[in-house]
Amino acid sequence: MKNTNEKKFFERLEEVFIGAPVEGASGYINLMRIKSHYFKSVMEPHLRQETESVLNSFPDFREELFDKLYTFFRRYFTEGGSIGFVFTPYHQSIYEQVYTNEHDVVLFWKTARLYYVKTDHLFQSMTVEVDGFRFHFDASQLEHKRANEKRELFYTFREHRPEHDVIIFTVHYPEKGRQTRIDTIRLAIRDGLGLNRYTAAVPSAETLQKAFRLFERQSKLDYFLCKDARGFLREQFDLWMWQYLLGRPGEAPPVGWTETRLKQLQALKHIAYRVIDFIAAFEDELVNIWNKPKFVLNSHYVMTLDRIARQPGGMEILQQILSHPGMPGQLQEWRDLGMVDDRFQPGHIWQENLIDGRHLHPRYQYLPVDTRYFPDLELHVVALFENLDEALDGWLIRSENYQALHTLLPKWQGKLKAIYIDPPYNTGVDEFLYVDSFKHSSWLTMMENRLAVAKSLLAGDGIIFISIGDLNPQEGESYRLQMLASSIFPKRFGNLIWRKRGGIGSFSERDMTENHEYVLVQGNEEAFLYHNILSEQKLDEFSNVDGRGAYRWMGLLGPSQQTKEKRPNLNYELLVHPETLQLVGFRYAVHGSEVYDLRTRTEDENLAETVIRIAPPGKATWLISREQMWKHAQSGLIQFRRTSKGTYEPQIKNYLHDAEGNPKGNLLKSLLADNGVPVGTNADASRELSALFPETDVQRIKPKPVSLVRLLLQVASASGDTVMDFFAGSGTTAHACLNLCREDGRKRKYILVEMGEYFYTLLIPRIKKVIFSDKWKDGRAQTDGKGISHFVKYYELEQFEDTLSRARYEDSSLFTPPAGADPCQYVFLRDPKMLDALEISPELDEVQLNLGKLYRNIDLPETLSNLTGKRVRRIQPGLQPSAIPASVQFEDGQQLDLEHLDWRQIKRLIWW
Known part of the structure; x- marks a missing residue:
């Protein structure tokens, strides 16, 4: 049969490159369409042309060429079209690479050279029969997971078709934690059948659960992107070729290579490399999308009342917030979160007296204001802060974590x-x-x-x-x-x-x-x-307090391993005045000669004879040098305590906190x-x-x-x-x-x-609650709880799936490669990607940016801050009431006009 291996190769290449079919609506589905178009319009035609050119010299090599290509490439694609070690028996030499003598053990695993994207099911519409009922599940509108979050399927009864006696369900992923309710579905089926009561025609709850489980047993796949598809596949092909030439481990190498045979194998390598080039061009494009900086979307701020009131002009803004149409929503949130009761009204945040006048009530000063309730005031609230990123205490980001x-x-x-x-x-x-x-x-x-x-x-x-x-x-x-x-x-x-x-x-x-x-x-x-762990026992030791804080008296003997022989410079006698018990000098030896260092001048002529001498006992030394000892004594940090044996020992004040206020506690165990x-x-x-x-x-x-x-x-x-x-x-x-x-x-x-999705239902509410009070019971703030002044921003990030959904790939003439150029280098320069955001005016010879064509509610200041690495200093609202800022100033003084932003400032976000 002519061209059997050629047909098999191209069919298999299309199958593994595009991946298993899947229904639904998502960026991944768009990716499948892009892959299919790329294969049919670009990859396959060019590969056929190049193989024909090579095989002109070796017509008898055609079947073997495609057989070898098929054998190699089938081993490196998963069911979902990801590249990696898939079918890799021993003879393919999967090995640990030892790169340096410093790292003589290297952890190796089969997906080490990939990016993990997500795990998801390959859901397809299907019909199942359970307990005498026929159910059809329509997955055509299933919007797939954007990342690797745990999500349960949501089933909706759509209709009953009596001509086929089938009950049809629509399947999708729900938002905001909605769950399938079997009783609701049974009621909908009953009504759909036109029944007034439940009969045997309505499937039981057990039957429905069995059917749902059958649908959910469809294949689950891990999705990956290859970090360096070209390098990986070429390396593996060279290993495969080496084994083909020299034989598998334990086998004798083939002999008798002719010039023609070597040229055929060179042709095989050339075509394999071209296949790899086309595969890598597409994979590299996906990696670029995966690593593309992401737009910041749907951002808002949470700040305590006191933080607003403290800013110049803050009291006026607070008055506008309290009288704003969004205030009832904010008030209801405070009640729902258990911060205030039903009797609380906005005016209760104030307290007045003759001394301070009107000010925030201490109990309510840490109520958290969420700017999402006040969209037209949000920028004016933010504009109160002279150095915004410095003022912020936190950022809460909803995103797949690698993208973030x-x-x-x-x-x-x-x-x-x-x-x-x-x-x-x-x-x-x-x-x-x-x-x-x-x-x-x-x-x-x-x-x-x-x-x-x-x-x-x-x-x-x-x-x-x-x-x-x-x-x-x-x-x-x-x-x-x-x-x-x-x-x-x-x-x-x-x-x-x-x-x-x-x-x-x-x-x-x-x-x-x-x-x-x-x-x-x-x-x-x-x-x-x-070293700052303060146990109860540690705190009890610091029972003394002076103007600098809590302290304890600590002995000055060095550690046991610090002996006189090892540290002679720490072996000396302390000379102490017998009446005042103050340090007056030292006695020590230098090269066998005694030095009597009396540093205090006094009228007591007999001091040298009456001075108290204190030496470290046995082999021990002092903890610090003579100069340090003298310095601390002059600062009043040294005292001499009489022991039960009638001798004296030095002690030093050891404060609980250092000069910067850091506690000097224990090491972590x-x-x-x-x-x-x-x-x-x-x-x-x-x-x-x-x-x-x-x-x-x-x-x-x-x-x-x-x-x-x-x-x-x-x-x-x-x-x-x-x-x-x-x-x-x-x-x-x-x-x-x-x-x-x-x-x-x-x-x-x-x-x-x-x-x-619990980012909104659990995480943000938890932060708001903890800001307001540190004590809670049964969802209610306790009256003896302590709040904290706080300012936090939350937002979403554009995701890989979002970009895939919006990116446009088509064989256009936007960029035409030079004649004879390698199409792999230019193929994706010919596609518009996300350039829909640009409005080109030939008459005015200018390009205008309209990001609203891509996403609603883009936060440009934060997007540009993440993109450039510059911290936001100030956001300036426009003259008209709007949620879109007029300009942003960064910490280095650069100011950008956001109403007339040059598209090149965000080029990497829309064209990569």
């Missing part, structure tokens, strides 16, 4: 002091808010992608903490994560052990029950942990329970969240206790530092940061990234 980390990199590179994350552990348990049943290689890739960017965000002395369970040690990820983290971060501190529960473990094997988890501690080259400070368990975490949201299913959220994260932030951050959590969940890290700032009076900033 990569977008934030220019602005925050090297500026984060601490990162805490609690990623999905890959337990396979379905109750998590994230997908939690990866293949090991997929999980490692997901983590590697994000940790690699996190390293760049950390300061040179920055720390990262990673919570990780050890569930089912042979299948869990803790030991793999340790190798991965150590390959990324140059400094490893070790593992902290957190006791997560006191009773039976949450996971039991035959021989062991688990009641602990680990916190991996890694950092950059200069990373360090503060790896067993967190041994640090003498509260570190809660899973049960405590559930109680904390239940106190804030009594109606929430906290078991599904699985939060960490605030006290655990607070302790980690305490030893890793100080005043002025910024911390991050990019698996933010319910917002425990921000809660811990707020509590720590409330306790020590320091100002720390935080960045939280979360992709789930």
